[in-house]
Amino acid sequence: MKALVYRMGGLGDSLLVYPVLEILTRKGYEVTVWGNPEYFQLAEKSGFCKKSIFYEPADQFDRIIVFSKNRELLHNHKTIYVEPLPDKRIWIVKYYLKKLNFERESFSEKLKLPFSIEKSDKLCIIHPSSGSQKKNPEPNFFLQLEKFIENCGYKVLYISGPAEKYFNKALFKNSIYLEDITELTKTLLQASLYIGVDSGVSHLSSYLGISSIVIFGPTDPVVWHPIGKNVTVIRDENCQPCFPNICTDRQCLRREKLIEKIKDLFRS
Known part of the structure; x- marks a missing residue:
């Protein structure tokens, strides 16, 4: 049996x-993903899909799942369409599984990959940005955070990638640029701690099982929190999610509040 899953989007x-790919594979399907192959190469390495492609395949499939609003895409009697965004506050993974009648199916909360990477003791990787400037705290927050983390005995390494259009490397003394997902993964696996905002890199860190602190501002962690058991989400609960039409003052990303929340995590 063959299955095709269409999902275009970021990391x-x-x-x-x-999880959908994993469940389909466990059910005996040979899974092809039509999306950004760069972002699905880890699914191939983990055995969740056979291959990933960027263009519409010519093959015939027994099952087709399309995560898109476009109801004409791959339209036939075998196609199941899933709206990319839920219409209520529910974790996006649970929403997907419910739409596909996979609610009772289990999935891995840690991504297993054929890499043997030695962790660097007390290495904290910080990803200080995302593809949307609306979700990013001010750079001075990270500089203040860096001082605190170093005082706790950690070495800090900043990472950036192609999505960080607004990343200012000059502000951060110890930073590296990573474009390849496999190299990014191997670098993250060296960390004993990761801190980042709501970004694809933060989702990856959490999925890899790294102890992760993920800062949510205008986006809703109820819907968008990462996969993984070793992740802590921090957010100002007194400020309602408002992405993408964000408020002007962004109280949810106030530097003093975020620093205090992270300090509380270290104290506990």
């Missing part, structure tokens, strides 16, 4: 459909 969007 985080792609990772959040990995």
Whole structure:
């Protein structure tokens, strides 16, 4: 049996459909993903799909799942369409599984990959940005955070990638640019701690089982929190999610509040 899954989107969007791929594969399907192959190469390495492609395949499939609003895409009697966004506050992974009648199916909360990477003791990787400037705290927050983390005995390494259009490397003394997902994964696996915002890199860190602190601002962690058991989400609960039409003052990303929340995590 063959299955085709269509999902275009960024790294985080792609990772959040990995459980669907895993379940289909466990059910005996040979899974092809039509999306961004860069973001699905880890699904191939973990055995969740056979291959990933960027263009519409010519093959015939027994089952087709399309995560898109476009009801004409791959339209036939075998196609199941899933709206990419839920119409209520529910974790996006649970929403996908419910739409596909996979609610009772289990999935891995840690991505298993054929890499043997030695962790660096007390290495904290910080990803200080995302593809949307609306979700990013001010750079001074990270500089203040860096001082605190170093005082706790950690070495800090900043990472950035092609999505960080607004990333200012000059502000951060110890930073590296990573474009390849496999190299990014191997770098993250060295960390004993990861801190980032709501981004694809944060989703990946959590999925890899790294102890992760993920900062949510205008986006809703109820819907978009990462896969993984070793992740802590921090957010100002007194401020309602408002993405993409964000408020002007962004109280949810106030530097003092975020620093205090992270300090509380270290104290506990």
